[in-house]
Amino acid sequence: MTEGNFTDYVKVYAESGNGGKGSAHLHREKYIDKGGPDGGDGGRGGHVIIRGNENLWTLIHFKFQKHFRAGHGEHGGSSRSTGADGEDKYMEVPLGTVVRDAETNEILFEITEHNEERILLEGGMGGRGNWHFKSSTNQTPRYAQPGIPGQEAAYLLELKLLADVGLVGFPNAGKSTLLSVITSAKPKIADYPFTTLKPNLGIVQYREFQSFVMADIPGIIEGASEGKGLGHYFLRHIERNSTLLFLIPADADDVAKEYEILLNELKTYNPELLDKERLVAVSKSDMLDDELKTELKAELDENLKGVPYMFISSVAQQNIQQLKDRLWQMLNAQKED
Structure with missing residues (x-):
């Protein structure tokens, strides 16, 4: 998927x-x-229905079609023949789509299963034909019910990525590079902050034809939880990830402090995010010699408070398979729980 x-x-x-x-x-x-x-009954008006589709990863198709109209029910006929129901209109959305009322911003529901269907707007009921109104005192009623009008409304569709692993880090931490190495994704990569402006998804091929999904979330800045930059738009994607991979470059001024800042942004945005499994990966570790690595290990052992960490290098392909192994173990441990 391109940005x-x-x-x-x-x-x-x-x-x-x-x-x-x-x-x-x-x-x-x-x-x-x-x-x-x-006289027969009128047909029901068509519903507007939202349906989950696991083959979709984005809401891009709604940029080209924003209006959805279901068909009208047909009128009743003679011999008590009922009019045909109006054609239902389906809106296909990716899994992880949250539907909100555009006026109140209230969350109505979310779609998380393939082929899950929710009626967004019900079609109007068809009117009853005059044979329903025949009685002992009115043998030939010459009136029938009109059909009930349909409804119309505006909605907000918001996608929260359903990825297994979310990459969290400051701009220019090397997340896109790691994603391009560990998956078949081709994110935009350059040596300046905020290269990634939209989340990128990649499928990580694991041993024996197994796989899991990794999402490169755009870089977090301090204050993202308060809406600085595009903070809220980025952070909401992390809510759906079951495991968080914090990526911090080895040339950072203070690796442990950067981790604390990232963690605090997540906590401020949604404290429940701290319940997720966490792994810290120190990227660009090919820049470190043995002495510097030993010093950094001692510092991380003291300050990460038991959170597991490892040293990797996307460019030099150092410990990439070990990273996959660790993430796979974490994901499967959660499934067993």
Whole structure:
């Protein structure tokens, strides 16, 4: 998935179908002058339905179609024939899509399963035909119910990535480089901050044809939890990751302090994020000699408070397989729990 094709927030407009009118037809047949009422019911208006699709990773298709209208129900006919129901309109969304009311911003529901369907707007009921209103005192009712009009409303669709591992780090920490090495993803990479402006997803191929999904979340800055930069847009994707991989470059002024700042941003945004499994990877470690690595280990042992860490280098391919092994173990330990 290229960065330009990733869309995670859209506003759409939906309109369900009107119900068809009931018929006020009176039966007429040769030799039967007064056959009585036989008007059929109107058909139901079409629903607007949201459906989960595991093959979609972005909301990009809603940029080109923002209005969704279901079909109207057909009117009832003679001989008590019911009008056809209006055609339902389906909106396909990726898993992890949250649906909000555009006016109140209230969360209505979220789609997390493949082929999961939720009715966004119900179509109007069809009107009843005149045969329903026949009685002992009114043998030939000449009226029928009109169909109930459909509904219309605006909604906000918000995607939270359903990835197994979320890459967390400051801009220019080497997240995109790691993702390009460990997966088949081709994120935009350059030696300056904020290269990644949209999350990138990659499939990590593991041993024996197994795999897991990794997401490169755009770099966090201090104050992201308060909405600085595009903080809230980025941090919401981390909520869906089951394991967080903190990537901190070996040439950082203080590796432990950078980890604490990142952790504090997550805690401020949503304290529940601290319940996730964490692993710290010190990137660009090919720059360290044995002496510097020993000093850094002692510092991390003291300050990371038991959080596991490892040294890697994406460019030099150091400890990449070991990183995959560790992440796989963490993911499967959670499944067993």
